[in-house]
Amino acid sequence: MRQELLMPKLGLTMTEGTVVEWVVSPGAAFRQGDILVLIETDKVVMEYPAEADGMLLEASVKAGEVVTVGAVIGYVYAAGGSATSAQALGVAVAASAHSPASAMPATVSAATAVAAAPVASTERVIATPLARRIATRLNVDLHGVAGTGPRGRIRADDVHAAAQQQDVAEKSDKSMVAVAGERDVLSPTQRMSADAPAALRKPTSVEATMARRLTAAKQQIPHFYLASEAEVSRLMQARSEINDSQPLVKLTLSHLVVAAVARAMRKMPTANQVWTDEGIQSFDQVDVGVAVNTARGLLVPVVRDIGWASLSEIARRVNDVVERARTGAITSADMGGGAITVSNAGMHEVTWMTPIINPGTAMILGVGSIRDVFRPDAQGQPSPRHEMGLVLAADHRLVDGVSGLAFLNCVIGYLRQPLSLL
Numbered sequence: 001m002r003q004e005l006l007m008p009k010l011g012l013t014m015t016e017g018t019v020v021e022w023v024v025s026p027g028a029a030f031r032q033g034d035i036l037v038l039i040e041t042d043k044v045v046m047e048y049p050a051e052a053d054g055m056l057l058e059a060s061v062k063a064g065e066v067v068t069v070g071a072v073i074g075y076v077y078a079a080g081g082s083a084t085s086a087q088a089l090g091v092a093v094a095a096s097a098h099s100p101a102s103a104m105p106a107t108v109s110a111a112t113a114v115a116a117a118p119v120a121s122t123e124r125v126i127a128t129p130l131a132r133r134i135a136t137r138l139n140v141d142l143h144g145v146a147g148t149g150p151r152g153r154i155r156a157d158d159v160h161a162a163a164q165q166q167d168v169a170e171k172s173d174k175s176m177v178a179v180a181g182e183r184d185v186l187s188p189t190q191r192m193s194a195d196a197p198a199a200l201r202k203p204t205s206v207e208a209t210m211a212r213r214l215t216a217a218k219q220q221i222p223h224f225y226l227a228s229e230a231e232v233s234r235l236m237q238a239r240s241e242i243n244d245s246q247p248l249v250k251l252t253l254s255h256l257v258v259a260a261v262a263r264a265m266r267k268m269p270t271a272n273q274v275w276t277d278e279g280i281q282s283f284d285q286v287d288v289g290v291a292v293n294t295a296r297g298l299l300v301p302v303v304r305d306i307g308w309a310s311l312s313e314i315a316r317r318v319n320d321v322v323e324r325a326r327t328g329a330i331t332s333a334d335m336g337g338g339a340i341t342v343s344n345a346g347m348h349e350v351t352w353m354t355p356i357i358n359p360g361t362a363m364i365l366g367v368g369s370i371r372d373v374f375r376p377d378a379q380g381q382p383s384p385r386h387e388m389g390l391v392l393a394a395d396h397r398l399v400d401g402v403s404g405l406a407f408l409n410c411v412i413g414y415l416r417q418p419l420s421l422l
Contacts, residue, residue, distance in 0.1 A: 287338030
């Protein structure tokens with residue numbers, strides 16, 4: 001049965017989307033979980049997997065074209081069912097990629113059926129959809145990749161590691177005789193270039209989108225920055241005591257920073273707003289974005305409605321969105337919204353981190369490493385302390401210096417007095 005694929009609606013305000021890339025080519029079979037197409041909204045690029053086995057018959061919309069929500073972007077072969085809805089782009093098909101050509105409709109030619117046949121190996125490879133897509137792009141055979149996920153499931157990191165090993169093996173097989181002969185006629189500068197050849201690759205869809213959006217944000221949003229230190233000796237002690245008293249969810253410094261930001265947003269509701277083309281939009285609930293470095297690039301999932309949540313609940317929700325972002329299980333519902341992002345680089349031994357505002361938000365807090373320093377106490381004597389460097393980047397269309405400092409100092413106050421977070 002021929003079915004339509006429709007442009008999905010990935011958010012309440014979405015009216016159109018861009019087809020970034022067809023991962024499956026027309027005439028090719030796909031299996032349940034395989035990524036069919038990448039769709040870009042004004043917030044993020046999303047991958048949409050097939051809900052069952054089937055075949056892509058036609059890609060009606062080319063990569064790069066902008067399409068309204070609900071419009072037809074392609075057609076698939078399916079044994080039954082109704083057209084996919086615009087709410088979820090996935091194909092409800094019952095035909096398996098292992099079905100013989102005779103089971104396909106008469107409109108599908110024998111040549112097409114042969115081209116869509118499964119690979120020669122009959123061994124079932126267990127891999128995430130993201131890993132399959134990366135393997136296709138890097139020309140890595142998943143049958144030779146050892147998976148490190150649950151039950152040996154192949155993840156994106158496993159494919160990248162296999163690709164690097166494959167590249168090293170290919171280079172080692174090449175003869176160095178011709179290269180040695182050429183070095184005799186090269187200048188010292190040319191020899192340095194020859195010793196370190198440049199590698200060029202096409203950015204992934206996520207990388208390209210993030211680069212485009214952050215460039216636009218830096219150019220169009222009037223950034224200004226406020227930097228300060230937070231004394232966190234009591235915070236670290238409180239964290240240790242809380243973790244010792246309850247084994248369910250272990251608190252990290254990232255959890256506590258997100259909690260402090262959420263509490264400050266709740267205390268200062270005027271900070272919980274963003275600039276839009278239509279006007280200034282205020283939010284009723286506190287949503288905080290968390291910058292996550294993944295194999296696909298930088299993603300910013302949003303932790304929802306945590307203004308009044310407990311510390312353990314905040315930690316649980318942060319862990320959930322971070323894990324799904326890193327494993328490629330993030331959804332459109334996790335992206336976009338909120339007025340502020342937290343970007344913690346403290347684990348990388350950096351004193352200050354000056355961030356770029358995430359498009360669609362008004363502020364971003366850059367978090368540096370904790371340093372052991374000496375400060376004078378009340379008697380003027382050196383006293384050891386733990387300090388964390390914080391840099392707040394704010395949209396000057398919404399936040400001025402005074403209100404920005406008030407918000408930053410509110411966050412610091414919660415970090416200095418950890419009992420206020422409880």
